[in-house]
Every structure is written in C-alpha cells, then in structure tokens.
Amino acid sequence: MKMSLRIRIALALIGLLLGGLYALPALTNLQGTFLGKVLPESEIRLGLDLRGGMHLTLGVDIPRGVANTMAQFGQDIRSEAQDDGIFILRPQVVNDTKLEFTLARGDQQDQFERMLRNRFDNLQILSKQTQEAGQIRYAVSMTQQYRAHVEDLLVEQAIKTIRNRIDQFGVAEPDIRRQAEGRIQVQLPGLQDPERAVAIIGQTAHLEFKLVDDQADIDRALRGILPPDAELASMHTRNPDGSVSQTPIVIKRDTLMTGEFITDARVSFDQFNQAYVGLNFNARGSRLFERITGENTGRRLAIVLDGNVHSAPVIQERIAGGRASITGRFTTEEATDLALVLRAGALPAPVHIMEERTVGPSLGRESIERGLQAALIGGALILVFMLVYYSMSGIVANAVLCLNILLVMAGLAAFGATLTLPGIAGIILTIGIAVDANVLIFERIREEIRRGLTPAIAIDEGYSRALKAIVDANITTIIAAIVLYQFGTGPIRGFAVTLTLGILASMFTAIFVSRIFFDFWLKWRKPGTPLSI
C-alpha cells in the first residue's frame, strides 16, 4: 500500500514542525518573548560533566544505625523495667545486633518477660543464662521484620536529613535518590564549593552533652588507665593563627542529653566578635537542660559533636528557658555550617562517601565547546563529502541529515533527557548511522541504474532492497543501546538515549522523508532527465 505523495509530504512537515517546536526553545533562550510563551516549555538538561557539579554516592552505615537503635532499646528497657520495680543491669550492645543485659533478681523472671512481650514486641529473646546469685543474663535482638523496617527507616531518615541540609546550603535543582543496599545518590549541579558540600552532607551531627571528669588524671588516662565510667576524648581548639590543636580530656561515659531536642540553631557573636552557635530546645529539652545544669552547677559540661569535644564550659547556674550555646572558637563559616547541620537534624547513622565525581564549571564549559566544535566540523565534512559524491542526491541526503539532528535535539528536549559528553559522541555516531542509511539506498539505486532500469524503477528498487538491510542493522544497534541503558549509569545512559533517538530519527528521515524528495523529483522532472546520483 502506497501513501499518496501529498499525505507523505504532510507527515514529513508535521515531523519537521514538531521537531522545531521542541528543539527551538531548547536551543535558544526565548524566555519572555512571544514565541517563548507559545512553544512548549522544553529544555535539554545538561549533565554534570557538561555544566559542572557534583555527583555523590553515599553509603549509610546501617550496622552502626542498628547498633544505635539497640542501645536506645537498652535504655528504654531499663527505664520501663524500673517503673515496674524490676532492676536491669549492664545493658550492652554486642556485634551491633545483639543487646545483652542482666536481670538482677531471678524471681522476677515471669514479670519481666511478660513486660518484654507486651511493650517490646519487636524484640525477641535469643538466649538466657542463669548466673550465680540467681541473676539471669539475657540476649535479645530485633525480629527479622522489625530489623528490615529499622534499616529502611534509617535510609529514609538519612535522605530526609541530607535533603534538609542541601536545601539550607542553597543548591539549585539538587537530585537525591535512593539506591539499592542503603545507598543514596546525590547530584548537585553547578556547585562552586565541593569541599564544603562534602563536609556538610557527611557530618553525622550527633550532639551530646556529657560531664567532664575533673578528678581523672590525664597522664594516667593517656596510658589507658581510666575510671570505669569515663572515657578519653579529644578537645578541638582553634589557635589564634587559625590552626586547630587537639588536647586530651576525660569525660563521663553517660550521655546526659542529645541534640534531638533542638528546635533551632543560629550563629551569634560574643563581645570579642567570636562566632558561636546558639541553640533553642523544645519544651522537653528545656526541662532536661534545666535539671542537668541545676544538678551539676560548678562542674564542666562537655559539648560533644560526633565524638569530638568542642567546648567544655563550667556551668555557672541553673539554665532555664531552653537556650544553650556551643562555643569553640569557630570561624564564622564553621559556625554557620554547624548551625546548619544541627538545624537540619542529625543523621541517624554515619554516611560514607562511596563515590564522588566533581567537575568544575570551567572544565564543563570547555568540554561542551570542544565537543560541539568536533561535532560541527565532523558534520560539515560529511555534508561536503555527500554533496561532492552524490551531486543532487547529496543535497537530499544533507537535507534529511539536518532534519535528523533537529529531531534528535527535539527528542532529547521532549523526554527531558540529559545531554552528556558521551551523549554528544552519540549524536556524532548517529550522524554516521544516518549517512549509512542514505549511502545504502543510493548505492543500491546506482546499481539498479547501471542495470539499465529507469530512474523511477531504480529508486523504487533501491529503497525496497536497502530497507531490510537498514532495519536489521539498526535493530542490532538498538539492542546494544537498550542493554547500555539498562546497565549503564549517568553519562553512559545519556549515550544510549541519544543513540536510540538518533537511530529512530534516521529511520524516519533517511527512509521516509528522503523518498519524498525523489518522488517529488520524479513527478516534476522533464521526461528523460537522468537521475543525478
């Protein structure tokens, strides 16, 4: 069944129109103009390799997060049991997954286990061992289901926190995605200060308030001799020349309060123009902080962030009103970033940077310029070559080639695909493939003409015989492209998308549209004119 020439011309024009419609706004800036309002809002997004920016793959330390949750369970079990008059000793997390503790009086076993079943149904008893004096040593773990739930929650919470932090950091169009195995992909286009971004995203921001053990002897502590309830930490202080020095300090192991009660954190300056971070607590936090400061007046309170002591001021008096501050001779930027991460919330578990790809904006600009230049020169060489080699038919090939590129651009814009450097390579390869289709057809037409057929029949034969070879050849390339898309990441996917778009476009232009030119020529030529091919 042959479509009439008119219908085919109409279809080709629709293709051209759609191509232009999507490609135009993508290629030029029409914002605010009349055209910009009428045309669809499409754009070709540039990949990070072309516009500069940062790509991170973060791994959430799930075992640590699970261990934290177990430790929390230990505290909860102890205090719940205490309310019932049951005493639990030495809760301790083993191997990140197991919580061990001792029931002080063996005759409370039934009562305790009933409480455990009723209020901690997400835990299961792994083993129990009766010890001397009737004490029972328990080992419990989370149920399989609940553990999966906790792991899922850890990643979700991490994503939320990271998103909060990035939002406050002020990056346009950040892209944060969850990946398999507790991994998070973060893309920050056009980022100027990658170092700072990494520091902000990766900071756990686990804030704790602990008492300083002033009785402990530092020298003995350094040799490993510590009171049983204390631990050795290091205190960060900034020297006047800007360098940071670390001094050992002994602090109590028990955490009095954590950063979870913080509602706001802001940078302020003291009378020496030194930056500090002011904190506001919620109601529960205020009461807690008031009690802590009231009970420990005259002692030093260590402010511990991610295991490092930042300051250890002496508590002068009971502090009511839910305000506290962290001083530590910060630079303004450090104080700003600390306030930012405290405000955005703590990460439930540490995150590790598993993959980082950062491209500076100048390199991105240079890459796109060079890539485009190469594409233009390559394309121009082909146009000249086709024109010389096939004369008039070469013009047809060149016209459809230009249409082909326009359609690829339109396709990229319409699907909101991302153009990457390998994507530019894909476009260039597409040009080669599109030329191949025309070469196949033209060579076939030449053969048929040499066999003495009239132009009309030669064209018909040429197209129909070349068609099968073109389809077979292109489908194998598309198979390769699909596999690339399925298994590739980032720039590789971009390459696969442009290659597929290019092949589809070339089938339309090199087979369907170019034929129109020939049929048009056949219709209007003077009888007997030879085909210029």
Place this chain on the structure above:
Amino acid sequence: MGLQIIRPDTRINFLKMRYGAFLVSGLLILAGLLSLVVKGGPQMGIDFSGGMIIQIKFDQQVELSRVQQALQGADLPGLGVQRFGTAQDNEFLVRTSASDLVSDAARRDVQANLDQNLAGIGFEIQRLEMVGPRVGADLRAQAMEALFYAILLIAIYISGRFEQRWFPAVVMAAGLTGGIAALRWLGLPMELLVVAALLITIGLCWKLKLSYALGAVVALVHDVFITLGMFSLLNKDLDLAIIAAFLTIIGYSLNDTIIVYDRIRENIRDKVDMTLPKVINLSINQTLSRTILTSGTTLMVVLCLVLLGGGVIHDFALALLIGIGVGTFSSIFIASPILLGLSKIADVDLEAEAGREADTVAV
C-alpha cells in the same frame, strides 16, 4: 552521476586473501593477548578498581617533574602524575590507588602541597573522581553483565530474525541462560561467566548450524578483543565510557556484517548457478562501495572527536576509532570466510536456508 571510489565492475577475490587476513588478525590478537598476559589482565581505570583522579589546571607552564615533586609530601598511596591534553593546556592528572581514601582529605592534601611547594603558581582543581572499592566492584559486575546480555540478545536476534529460525534461536537462548545459571550457581566470577557465555554461544551456534549467527558473533568477539588488546598495548585504562564504546563497536560490527550477509543471502537466491565462494565474493564486492563510504564517513567524524573533542572524551573516541576500523576489516575478511568455512565443515545448506527465507517472504 556523482563520484565513484569503487568502480562498479570491481571484482576483488577477497576469499583468496582470507588466509593473509587471518594471519593479520591472528598477529593483532596475539600482540594484544601477550600484552594482557604480561600486564596481568586489562588495565582497570578507577571506575572498576576504585581510586581517585584529580585533574588540575595551572595558570602557567609547569614541568611534570615539578608537579610530581610538589606532591611527594602528600599522603596519597600509589600516586601517579601525568600530563593531560596538550602541553599548552598546563593540565595534569593525579591518580591514586588508595580506595579507602576520603576524597575530601585528599583534595585538601593536594591543595596544601601544591600551595606550599609551587608557591606563586595558580591552579584550579577542575575534576575530582573518587570511586570506592565496593562501588568499583559493583560497576565492574554491571559492565560484565551488560556485555553478557548484549551478546545474548544479539545472538538470539540474528538467528531468529536473520535466518528465520526462531525455534533454534529460542533453544539457544534457553541453553545459554540455563548454562549461565548453572555456572552462576557454582559461584564463578562474572569475568569467567562472560567467557563461558561466549563459548556456549559459539558452541550452540555450531551445534544448531546457525551459521550466520556464528560468523557474526565470531566477528564481533574478534573486534572487541583486538580493541581490548590495543588498549592494553597503548596503556589505556578501561572505564565505564570504554565499555560503552565496546558495546557501540559490537553494534557497529554487526551492522556491517549483516549488510554483507544480507547481500550474500539475496545472491544465493538469485544466482543459483554460482558456487558459494563466487557468491560471497560477488556480495562483498557489491557492498564494498557502501562499506568504504560508511566506514569512511563514520571514521572521519570519530577522528574529529579524537583530535578536537578534548581530553575527557579522547579515550572513548579512540576506542571507537580502533573498533570501527577493525569492525570494517572483520566484516569483509573474517565474517564471510567463516560462513564459507562453516558450510564446508558443518555441512550447512545455505541455499536451503535462503530458500526457506524466500518461502516466508512469499507468504
């Protein structure tokens, strides 16, 4: 009529040259293989092995040795410094193999050392890529999987669509997936699985007498292998972009092979009085003009990329350049002779296949 490169009455006896061509291919493969053996396998870029690359651009001319010296003090295990791009670019690539290094610390370390030891010379860190060991292993497995599935799908497509023998194609797919599942169950690494997949594919094609598929698969393995060997000889790293180039080469090589095969099948049908060697020779000659034009124009564009595309894309374009060149060679000198050889050894009746094709077309 426009220009002509190949005269239409050209009758080159390509089949006669096949042993010479096999020799050339053999030598190329051997050279690559030797290089791979000597170097203990392909040279993995940081995408697959883990590690870090930092690209630094200086604002004035700096000697390579000075940059190397300046970074001696940095705590970067497996440090390597090399010039990137042309001498005028003043760009250097700093590589480390340290896979558990924190990217942030390394960035500061490099910055501090350059500031201190190359005082007065401005620089900018243009690119930093860090891939951790876990991610590297995952990316490697993914790339291998991609190659594997590409070969599988393409072999099925050729046997089915091209030879109109969907049943053997499905048998082959089942055999291949079954065999691979069994090997995977035994816990073989992905690298061995890909080799096994290839051997199984070739064996099944042979057994099922899928001669076209066999020729095409052998040709594409030939192309990828030579490109891989060349990369090893040139001391180039394999990374994600190069795997993409390999898959493109596979696509292109098949593209080229299929166009010659298509003509062979057509001529077997039309010219029943010709012997198979004559038909193959005639077909290659008839498509020679197209082969040279297409490869020529594609190579021209890829060459533009190699020369002008910039450093980031250079190796990718180079892989395409080698692969497309070799792919053109293999479709003429390797794929078609294999078709002939197979029809003699395995007693494949190509005419019958062409006839079956003709029947289905007539229906």
